[in-house]
Amino acid sequence: NAGVMQNPRHLVRRRGQEARLRCSPVKGHSHVYWYRQLPEEGLKFMVYLQKENIIDESGMPKERFSAEFPKEGPSILRIQQVVRGDSAAYFCASSPWTSGGNIQYFGAGTRLSVL
Amino acid sequence: SQKIEQNSEALNIQEGKTATLTCNYTNYSPAYLQWYRQDPGRGPVFLLLIRENEKEKRKERLKVTFDTTLKQSLFHITASQPADSATYLCALDEPQAGTALIFGKGTTLSVSS
Numbered sequence: 364n365a366g367v368m369q370n371p372r373h374l375v376r377r378r379g380q381e382a383r384l385r386c387s388p389v390k391g392h393s394h395v396y397w398y399r400q401l402p403e404e405g406l407k408f409m410v411y412l413q414k415e416n417i418i419d420e421s422g423m424p425k426e427r428f429s430a431e432f433p434k435e436g437p438s439i440l441r442i443q444q445v446v447r448g449d450s451a452a453y454f455c456a457s458s459p460w461t462s463g464g465n466i467q468y469f470g471a472g473t474r475l476s477v478l
Numbered sequence: 479s480q481k482i483e484q485n486s487e488a489l490n491i492q493e494g495k496t497a498t499l500t501c502n503y504t505n506y507s508p509a510y511l512q513w514y515r516q517d518p519g520r521g522p523v524f525l526l527l528i529r530e531n532e533k534e535k536r537k538e539r540l541k542v543t544f545d546t547t548l549k550q551s552l553f554h555i556t557a558s559q560p561a562d563s564a565t566y567l568c569a570l571d572e573p574q575a576g577t578a579l580i581f582g583k584g585t586t587l588s589v590s591s
């Protein structure tokens with residue numbers, strides 16, 4: 364059984380370029396979450412999606428960031444016009460969302476470096 | 479808003495001892511509290527979930543307690559091994575209040591042989 368797959372593992376962008384981060388959830392999971400982790404900081408929630416719907420984007424910056432989870436294909440986190448402050452590890456998690464707690468399965472992350 | 483604190487940034491213990499990690503939160507008690515392990519360069523891995531009406535949960539050498547009066551969870555690793563060295567994260571899970579887990583910053587455990 365494949366776990367959550369994220370790619371690329373490492374991404375280098377120059378300021379002003381676009382970054383696209385991809386996440387394929389565990390097969391059968393329809394709930395996807397994106398988190399950002401800065402050095403010495405905890406995981407910060409960004410956005411929660413179900414197939415074709417954004418459920419909660421309260422943690423996502425209002426500008427330059429967007430996310431989607433299409434009916435077919437992986438979830439995409441898109442950062443336009445990247446700035447140095449966007450450098451971080453971005454983790455995707457998926458969940459089967461049972462009534463017994465929201466256990467999440469994480470990918471290995473994408474480490475974004477903005478030059 | 480809910481705040482979560484893991485009291486120690488780093489904890490160093492000797493092999494064979496019991497490691498005890500602390501997680502405190504400020505406001506309402508969540509329906510569930512979860513613990514994850516994160517190794518350098520990897521994503522978090524789920525370890526244990528405890529419900530608000532459970533006092534204690536065990537899994538092999540791991541034990542978690544949940545005290546809603548103190549607003550605190552303790553995470554114990556007994557007979558610790560160097561392979562237990564990692565960062566441990568606690569997370570609040572409250573389906574009624576929102577959809578995302580609220581994570582603490584983590585405690586980095588180092589077990590020396």
